[in-house]
Amino acid sequence: MKLLIKFWHVLREASGEGDYARYCAHLRAHHPDRPLPSEKQFYLERLKHKYARVSRCC
Amino acid sequence: MSIPADGDLKVAATASRWPRLLRAAVWVAISVAGAGAVAAIALRRHEPINAMWLIVAAACVYLIGYRFYSRFIALKVLELDPRRATPAERLDDGRDFVPTNKWIVFGHHFAAIAGPGPLVGPTLAAQLGYLPGTLWILVGAVLGGCVQDFVVLFASIRRNGKSLGQMAREEVGPVAGFTALFAITSILIIMLAVIALVVTNALRGSPWGTFTLAMTIPIAMLMGIYLRFLRPGKVLEVSVLGFILVMAAVIGGQYAAQSPLLARWFTYDARALALMIIAYGFAASVLPVWLLLAPRDYLSTFVKLGVIFLLALGILAVRPTLHMPAISRFIDGTGPVFAGTVFPFCFITIACGAVSGFHSLISSGTTPKLITRETQARMVGYGSMLLESFVAIMAMVAACVLQPGMYFAINSPAAIVGADPVGATAVISSWGYPVTAPDMEQLARLVGEQSMFARTGGAPSLAVGMAHIFSRTLGGGHFTAVWYHFAIMFEALFILTILDAGSRVGRTAWYPSVLLTGVLIVAGWGYFLYQGVMDPLGGINSLWPLFGIANQLLASVALCVSTTIIIKMGKQRYAWVTMAPMLWLVITTQTASYLKIFSPNPRIGFVAEAERLTGLLAAGQIPADKIAATQRLIFNNRLDAVVTALFAGMVLVILLDSARHWYLLLSRRRAPVLCEAEFVPSAIAGD
Numbered sequence: 001m002k003l004l005i006k007f008w009h010v011l012r013e014a015s016g017e018g019d020y021a022r023y024c025a026h027l028r029a030h031h032p033d034r035p036l037p038s039e040k041q042f043y044l045e046r047l048k049h050k051y052a053r054v055s056r057c058c
Numbered sequence: 059m060s061i062p063a064d065g066d067l068k069v070a071a072t073a074s075r076w077p078r079l080l081r082a083a084v085w086v087a088i089s090v091a092g093a094g095a096v097a098a099i100a101l102r103r104h105e106p107i108n109a110m111w112l113i114v115a116a117a118c119v120y121l122i123g124y125r126f127y128s129r130f131i132a133l134k135v136l137e138l139d140p141r142r143a144t145p146a147e148r149l150d151d152g153r154d155f156v157p158t159n160k161w162i163v164f165g166h167h168f169a170a171i172a173g174p175g176p177l178v179g180p181t182l183a184a185q186l187g188y189l190p191g192t193l194w195i196l197v198g199a200v201l202g203g204c205v206q207d208f209v210v211l212f213a214s215i216r217r218n219g220k221s222l223g224q225m226a227r228e229e230v231g232p233v234a235g236f237t238a239l240f241a242i243t244s245i246l247i248i249m250l251a252v253i254a255l256v257v258t259n260a261l262r263g264s265p266w267g268t269f270t271l272a273m274t275i276p277i278a279m280l281m282g283i284y285l286r287f288l289r290p291g292k293v294l295e296v297s298v299l300g301f302i303l304v305m306a307a308v309i310g311g312q313y314a315a316q317s318p319l320l321a322r323w324f325t326y327d328a329r330a331l332a333l334m335i336i337a338y339g340f341a342a343s344v345l346p347v348w349l350l351l352a353p354r355d356y357l358s359t360f361v362k363l364g365v366i367f368l369l370a371l372g373i374l375a376v377r378p379t380l381h382m383p384a385i386s387r388f389i390d391g392t393g394p395v396f397a398g399t400v401f402p403f404c405f406i407t408i409a410c411g412a413v414s415g416f417h418s419l420i421s422s423g424t425t426p427k428l429i430t431r432e433t434q435a436r437m438v439g440y441g442s443m444l445l446e447s448f449v450a451i452m453a454m455v456a457a458c459v460l461q462p463g464m465y466f467a468i469n470s471p472a473a474i475v476g477a478d479p480v481g482a483t484a485v486i487s488s489w490g491y492p493v494t495a496p497d498m499e500q501l502a503r504l505v506g507e508q509s510m511f512a513r514t515g516g517a518p519s520l521a522v523g524m525a526h527i528f529s530r531t532l533g534g535g536h537f538t539a540v541w542y543h544f545a546i547m548f549e550a551l552f553i554l555t556i557l558d559a560g561s562r563v564g565r566t567a568w569y570p571s572v573l574l575t576g577v578l579i580v581a582g583w584g585y586f587l588y589q590g591v592m593d594p595l596g597g598i599n600s601l602w603p604l605f606g607i608a609n610q611l612l613a614s615v616a617l618c619v620s621t622t623i624i625i626k627m628g629k630q631r632y633a634w635v636t637m638a639p640m641l642w643l644v645i646t647t648q649t650a651s652y653l654k655i656f657s658p659n660p661r662i663g664f665v666a667e668a669e670r671l672t673g674l675l676a677a678g679q680i681p682a683d684k685i686a687a688t689q690r691l692i693f694n695n696r697l698d699a700v701v702t703a704l705f706a707g708m709v710l711v712i713l714l715d716s717a718r719h720w721y722l723l724l725s726r727r728r729a730p731v732l733c734e735a736e737f738v739p740s741a742i743a744g745d
Contacts, residue, residue, distance in 0.1 A: 010159075010161075010162070011294060012294065013159070013162055014162045014165055014166070015293045015294050015297070015356070016291070016293055017291060017292060017293050017294055019153075019291070020291055022152055022156065023152040023153055025152070026150070026151070026152025026153075027152065030152075039290045039291055040286070040290040040291075042290075042291070043285070043286075043290040043291040043348075044286070044290075044348060046153070047347045047348055047352050048347060049154075050347075050352075050424075051347050051351060051352070051559055051562055052562075052563075053221075053423060053563065054242075054246075054416075054419045054420070054423065054559075054560070054563055055170060055355075055420075055423070055424070055559055056170060056173060056355070056552075056555060056556045056559050056560075057170055057171045057172070057173050057175070057410075057414070057416045057417060057419070057420055057556075058173045058174065058175035058249050058253065058409075058410055058414065058416050058556070058605075058609070
């Protein structure tokens with residue numbers, strides 16, 4: 001069971017589901033003055049960024 | 059500037075509590091096993107061998123390459139410094155630059171570099187027998203491809219994650235910088251055309267496959283809407299949902315193919331499919347990313363990683379016999395899949411899996427911004443490419459488990475063996491690879507297709523091989539058709555993702571420019587795709603070598619930049635590490651380009667084919683209704699010759715420009731100034 005939970009955490013981290021929480025933690029720690037983006041805003045902004053360059057290979 | 063890494067070199071070494079002698083014994087055993095397996099696959103010529111020989115040979119070569127050669131590069135050539143803070147640590151912004159667990163970086167990097175290339179290339183090269191391709195995949199990866207990925211990744215980490223184009227401009231010069239950008243754009247267009255051609259050929263006359271792939275579009279959109287409106291960013295749950303729907307579409311395709319109405323809606327010839335894929339490519343490239351591209355990218359990444367894992371398990375469980383001979387008669391250059399001798403054509407047919415220039419774009423993209431410690435570049439850069447090389451070996455196995463006669467019947471274009479089943483099988487049998495028309499009919503029935511003749515492009519024969527392996531592991535013969543269509547769907551799914559992602563590169567936020575660049579890039583690959591579909595020789599014969607040359611051109615650029623950086627670091631005595639693979643690529647691409655342009659054999663030389671057709675036209679031997687098509691063929695062959703010459707010319711430009719630069723550096727006429735970021739000591743403890 002412990003192993004399963006660990007696996008789920010790794011999967012979340014690897015798939016990018018944890019990105020938003022991590023970014024919020026980063027903002028709170030380093031830039032408490034800046035407003036937090038909503039999860040939707042963050043998701044859309046990251047997608048735009050991700051696909052602006054070659055992200056997949058042959 | 060870097061501080062001398064005196065006693066710290068050992069930090070990068072594998073610390074182990076094992077006694078030294080025992081470790082040495084293990085490595086001697088691995089070397090002996092590897093040498094034995096390589097000798098077995100090279101020497102047992104007259105009897106079918108088991109695929110495990112290839113797998114063992116590959117595993118041993120990779121272990122030795124990783125343990126010794128990549129360690130040498132890490133410690134002696136690049137002097138990776140674990141005390142130096144990486145951009146992920148220094149510039150940590152919680153978004154782009156994030157110190158990430160090395161296994162997760164490894165997974166991301168591998169998922170980004172592994173595409174259809176390492177699956178299709180070895181399948182095509184299997185016409186030469188399994189030996190030439192296998193040896194090139196092993197040697198090319200360990201000494202070339204992995205080195206390129208590793209050194210470029212290292213260089214980009216030292217430069218805050220700069221791209222290959224930027225590094226070429228800053229470290230070599232503006233000529234190299236411009237050549238790099240031009241090479242990237244042209245390889246992109248040729249790559250998109252050739253992978254679109256692979257999908258077209260796989261779906262031609264296949265209502266089941268076409269239905270499944272068509273269904274992935276609304277499924278992806280559904281996932282996109284879910285991710286955008288219902289549960290933003292919840293990628294995992296939606297991927298599970300999407301996967302279930304896609305599997306339903308794979309199974310449902312069977313019923314679509316059986317229903318007369320649906321079958322009519324989803325059965326198309328190559329020309330119609332090509333036009334639909336072009337239209338799709340344009341539409342997809344102007345739709346918002348969240349609606350189609352992003353959700354399908356998640357889906358195809360998970361499916362891809364899962365299938366690679368399953369294929370490895372399947373091969374280990376089934377341990378199939380390779381029926382293809384070690385060396386086929388087609389090493390003389392007369393092969394039906396692609397024309398040309400082992401040298402140079404084997405080396406450009408298999409690019410991904412051995413050396414792929416495209417990887418240098420990924421190594422200088424997102425990956426360098428995630429690496430926590432410089433020393434991890436070895437495992438991520440060198441290691442991921444070893445894994446991709448292993449994927450190529452598995453593709454080679456999947457192609458060679460087929461009876462050679464069937465392999466050639468699937469992969470030979472009708473223009474070479476004829477369109478009539480009895481005639482085609484007679485021609486192939488006369489080559490010494492027996493196959494009969496009823497065999498092929500039975501195969502088609504088994505995989506749920508109308509015909510398996512002349513399905514060029516590699517994907518169908520790979521899918522047959524995979525279905526063969528999977529259905530012997532799980533579920534017996536009943537599921538062969540489902541496995542076959544699952545394999546086709548898996549290839550088509552991520553090829554569409556790449557088409558879509560590739561058509562978006564290089565655009566700005568300004569909407570008219572989005573439309574314009576979309577139109578230009580789609581028109582570029584669309585033109586070559588259409589040309590390939592209309593080519594009576596099947597298109598793969600002309601386009602795949604162009605793609606190989608383009609990919610190796612980019613690898614030459616990356617290795618030139620790497621060599622320059624190594625020389626500037628004062629490590630000129632180790633410059634051969636990147637210079638040797640670069641010279642090999644220059645020799646193969648130049649020879650291949652020369653032959654593709656000037657060979658008097660019309661199946662190889664573009665000019666010779668144009669002249670042959672012009673001669674036929676002048677002699678009045680072309681029927682009136684084929685005159686326009688022939689004129690187009692003549693034009694396309696000339697265009698391909700010009701494109702090949704352009705690629706070959708760019709290889710020479712970048713080589714001469716770099717060589718001039720190296721001469722100035724080595725003769726001390728130019729000071730070696732590196733454009734690295736400042737050294738900052740790392741604050742992250744541990745490994």
